[in-house]
Amino acid sequence: MATPYLCPACRTNRTKFAVIEQVPQYVKLDPDTGNTVELLDAASIDPLHIPYKGSLRRVQCGVCGLLDDEQTFAATARNHPRGR
Numbered sequence: 001m002a003t004p005y006l007c008p009a010c011r012t013n014r015t016k017f018a019v020i021e022q023v024p025q026y027v028k029l030d031p032d033t034g035n036t037v038e039l040l041d042a043a044s045i046d047p048l049h050i051p052y053k054g055s056l057r058r059v060q061c062g063v064c065g066l067l068d069d070e071q072t073f074a075a076t077a078r079n080h081p082r083g084r
């Protein structure tokens with residue numbers, strides 16, 4: 001479902017954005033080398049491995065360049081509806 005955005009910094013931009021999809025990769029690393037020992041999908045991580053809880057999308061304003069979580073842009077749009 002689409003969500004309106006408004007940049008919380010310049011407060012003028014509702015149309016021009018760069019949207020960055022954040023896709024978590026679950027890995028087990030060799031503690032000495034940092035090499036990936038195992039790549040896991042979200043369903044197969046062990047119970048003590050905390051799943052990713054961050055934003056699914058980052059958004060950068062195409063006018064002022066502010067980069068923040070999608071929720072920040074969406075909340076600003078909700079709190080400042082367009083005048084009609």
Ligand SMILES: [Zn+2]
Nearest residue numbers: 007010061064
């Ligand atoms: Zn902006």
